Amino acid sequence: MNAQPRRVEHQQTDKGSVPVYTTAVVEQPWSTYKTEDHATWATLFRRQREILENRAAREFLDNQRKFGMTPDAIPKFDDLNKVLRKATGWELIGVEGLLPELTFFDHLANRRFPVTWWLRRPDQIDYISEPDLFHDLFGHVPLLLNPVFADYMEAYGCGGVKAHGIGAEALSTLTRLYWYTVEFGLIKQDDGLRIYGSGIVSSKGESIHCLESPAPNRLGFDLERIMRTRYRIDTYQKTYFVIDSYEQLMKATEPDFTPIYTRLAKQESIPAGQILQADKVYHQGTGEGWANDGDV
Numbered sequence: 001m002n003a004q005p006r007r008v009e010h011q012q013t014d015k016g017s018v019p020v021y022t023t024a025v026v027e028q029p030w031s032t033y034k035t036e037d038h039a040t041w042a043t044l045f046r047r048q049r050e051i052l053e054n055r056a057a058r059e060f061l062d063n064q065r066k067f068g069m070t071p072d073a074i075p076k077f078d079d080l081n082k083v084l085r086k087a088t089g090w091e092l093i094g095v096e097g098l099l100p101e102l103t104f105f106d107h108l109a110n111r112r113f114p115v116t117w118w119l120r121r122p123d124q125i126d127y128i129s130e131p132d133l134f135h136d137l138f139g140h141v142p143l144l145l146n147p148v149f150a151d152y153m154e155a156y157g158c159g160g161v162k163a164h165g166i167g168a169e170a171l172s173t174l175t176r177l178y179w180y181t182v183e184f185g186l187i188k189q190d191d192g193l194r195i196y197g198s199g200i201v202s203s204k205g206e207s208i209h210c211l212e213s214p215a216p217n218r219l220g221f222d223l224e225r226i227m228r229t230r231y232r233i234d235t236y237q238k239t240y241f242v243i244d245s246y247e248q249l250m251k252a253t254e255p256d257f258t259p260i261y262t263r264l265a266k267q268e269s270i271p272a273g274q275i276l277q278a279d280k281v282y283h284q285g286t287g288e289g290w291a292n293d294g295d296v
């Protein structure tokens with residue numbers, strides 16, 4: 001009945017590391033976490049909180065506190081859900097690894113956020129190619145307490161289900177929006193640019209790089225521009241997009257994207273590091289250290 005959930009990870013094949021997908025929803029097997037797992041959580045939590053103190057969005061840091069996340073132990077999904085359900089009606093569900101796109105969108109559209117139950121090994125502290133418990137919980141969950149961001153995530157899920165029905169091109173256009181907002185977004189606050197993207201807050205190196213390095217571009221949010229922009233999956237981003245507020249995100253995603261997909265299909269995609277004349281430029285990157293190819 002309550003078999004131990006599997007740990008579904010990328011697999012090494014003769015074609016390199018390939019992702020493996022799973023659809024199972026599982027109970028978080030909290031009692032099976034070892035001392036080593038709690039220690040890995042503590043190391044990551046302390047390190048990132050220190051780096052993020054004056055770099056992450058205010059809500060992100062405040063909401064981690066509201067959830068009661070501490071370095072003492074891996075949080076229990078049940079405890080977080082008590083806070084989350086009451087605040088925004090979202091719920092965390094345990095999963096074994098990467099989900100197929102449509103399954104993922106369907107969960108978001110129904111205000112369920114999938115969290116990988118397992119945590120990276122100590123030798124993966126600095127880098128892991130797939131989302132694990134630290135990325136999902138530490139990185140994604142805090143902003144689900146923000147009512148506007150919570151609505152944005154649901155709208156994104158609904159948009160994903162729809163794009164999936166339209167075709168592969170619509171889907172890759174929409175994926176760029178998720179990438180440049182939910183995963184790698186910056187927000188302008190009174191005291192300067194701050195991080196809200198989960199892919200950044202769960203990475204020690206990128207948390208510093210995205211704000212302090214002269215290399216990347218930092219540009220104002222523009223929905224259709226982002227939907228045309230390729231990105232990096234193997235290096236830090238060449239460009240980060242800055243929102244003014246979560247309301248701006250929510251408002252931008254209100255219209256039906258179907259005519260946008262049709263329009264954008266006729267236009268060239270934009271290389272990850274390129275700046276356009278119409279861009280609002282916070283910082284023009286020096287491009288130092290950029291790889292010449294590899295945008296996806």
Ligand SMILES: [Fe+2]
Pocket residue numbers: 131135140183198199
């Ligand atoms: Fe993520």
